Amino acid sequence: MVNLTLQQALTITQGTFSAGKAQQSAPLTVAVLDSGGKLISLQRQDGSSMMRPDIAIAKAWGALALGCSSRQLAKDADNRPAFINAVNVLANGNMVPVPGGLLIKDQNDTVLGAVGVSGDLSDLDEKCALQGIDHAELYCSEEAL
Numbered sequence: 001m002v003n004l005t006l007q008q009a010l011t012i013t014q015g016t017f018s019a020g021k022a023q024q025s026a027p028l029t030v031a032v033l034d035s036g037g038k039l040i041s042l043q044r045q046d047g048s049s050m051m052r053p054d055i056a057i058a059k060a061w062g063a064l065a066l067g068c069s070s071r072q073l074a075k076d077a078d079n080r081p082a083f084i085n086a087v088n089v090l091a092n093g094n095m096v097p098v099p100g101g102l103l104i105k106d107q108n109d110t111v112l113g114a115v116g117v118s119g120d121l122s123d124l125d126e127k128c129a130l131q132g133i134d135h136a137e138l139y140c141s142e143e144a145l
Contacts, residue, residue: 003036003112009040011135017030019128020045023124025125026120029119035113055096055116055118057116058096060114062097063114063116064103065094068141069099073098099125100126101117102126102130115129116129117129
């Protein structure tokens with residue numbers, strides 16, 4: 001199993017925070033999980049509210065657990081609410097099906113982990129996450145913004 005390194009996780013976080021600053025976002029929280037769903041890095045900017053770490057982890061965890069972005073999970077929640085609700089029950093409520101959670105892949109399309117971002121509107125969270133992944137010279141799932 002190939003996993004992200006701590007340095008890659010920190011680079012993703014740094015790129016995400018830089019993107020947030022450029023977009024004048026609200027304070028962000030960034031969670032990076034390895035391919036087994038274990039937390040590598042969790043950082044929040046000053047002023048980020050108390051639920052943001054849990055939300056960021058849940059966005060990343062849901063993406064990793066179901067193999068798609070949390071944006072796709074949001075679409076599934078709209079189209080198949082009973083399914084997403086049932087899966088979230090099975091997951092002990094650990095998924096937040098809104099944009100901001102992305103799979104992190106290498107150049108061979110191998111999933112290395114996932115990133116979850118929370119703090120601003122979900123679309124901006126996702127945009128910042130994308131830039132963070134790009135900053136680390138890695139890739140993400142194509143159904144993102």
